Amino acid sequence: MTATAREGIGGGLSPRRYAISAIVLHWSIAALLLFQVSLGWRLEDLPKGVARFSGYQFHKSVGFLILGLSLARLIVRLVARRPAPAAGTPAVRLLVKVVHVLLYAVMILGPLSGWIMVSASKVRMHTMFFGAFPIPNLPVGAGWHMPAETVHGSLGLVTLGLFALHVAGALRHHLQGDALLERMIPLASRRGLTIGAAVALAGAVAAMVLAQVWPFGAAAAPAPAPTASVEPGAQASQDAEPEDASNDALASGARPVPASPSVAALASVAAQAPDLAFWQVAPGGKLGFRATYSGEDIAGAFSRWDARIRFSPDDLTHSSLRVTIDPASVNSGDTQRDDMLKSDSFFGAAAHPRAVYTASRFRQQSPGHYVAEGTLSLGGKIRPVPLAFVLAINGASARAHGTATLSRTAFGVGTGEWSSTDALLDAVTVDFDFKAIRQS
Secondary structure, eight states: OOTTTTBOTTSSBOOSSOOHHHHHHHHHHHHHHHHHHHHHHHGGGSOTTHHHHHHHHHHHHHHHHHHHHHHHHHHHHHHSOOOOOOOOOHHHHHHHHHHHHHHHHHHHHHHHHHHHHHHTSSSOOOEEETTTEEEOOOSOOGGGHHHHHHHHHHHHHHHHHHHHHHHHHHHHHHHTTOOGGGGTSOOOSHHHHHHHHHHHHHHHHHHHHHHHHOOOSOOOOOOOOOOOOOOTTSOOOOSOOOOOOOHHHHHHTOOOOOOSHHHHHHHHHHHHOTTSOEEEEOTTOEEEEEEEETTEEEEEEESSEEEEEEOOTTOGGGOEEEEEEOGGGEEOSOHHHHHHHHSTTTTOTTTOOOEEEEEEEEEEEETTEEEEEEEEEETTEEEEEEEEEEEEEETTEEEEEEEEEEETGGGTOSOGGGGOTTTBOSEEEEEEEEEEEEOO
């Protein structure tokens, strides 16, 4: 490059290369952008549950990282001396300038539109920046969601198109024999620049491939749950989860394997009252919950649950109840929120695939109205939870419905930013309504 070509606006010579900070930021942002575009296309293909939730959280974290680095790159561009514009026709120089401006727009608008989209979503979930600290939502209304989503969704192809133009221009200069690549690849020889360009192209492909194989939600099989030792009359507050019998055994009324004191206690109750009937839950029952977030009621339900019921109003002493719930079957009407609820921040469904409610003490409040003094095992913690219910028995069929109120924080449901009860209240109401058939 000639001295004339490097002459700065204020006189003197412009540097041959960009500042080292600009070089590092340039290549880091380029790799992250390509990774992010590829990851964005993959997210919808991730399996629902922990994997998809983790993927979206990681995608948002990478977006905020790109936003921060892009702002830093813009500051460096404004304050650091940089090489003079490359030689070329006015049309080519205008195209180069437009591509650079649009690349900066994509670098900033991409994460910003995603931030707006998340902040304006009906289900407003804060982002934990790589699990380290929360990033608050922007104070925008729901009307911003759709425009932001449209912009954000279109930026993937726009980004790749701008990358293609940018790379094509740089390679064109290199093939013409000038040293333009030396500005961002600090190598003096032409052979070194050629190798550097090849490595950069390979790195671009590697970044996109890496996003397609990056592991999300991969977890080892959960270890056997610890045995909960609860002595009669003791408060059931141990942070342990009892061993569970199979759902088939619970559904059919077969005697479960006495793998823990809680199961053994139920089996013992059944042995003491052999004439006490089992009740089989009929299809169509509901087991749901209600919580309050930012003043709004959130309702959900579990699609996979079963109950082992041995009950008689005339023999409450020997009656027993055991309900097994699959936390991963939660349905709150929003898939992103459901993925969040299954994650380690809430139910921890991967490590604790079952929640169990057991009761062997009942009291009658009035005809048809009862309270079960039971315990709930959820997320590896066991806490007492009284359960009020109404029971109507008509021959061999019965209907039961009722509610219970529990403290989510007592079970570790909602960690990190969600441990605060300011926005997401602590009290959660569980409700159920089902029919049952007496088993012979």
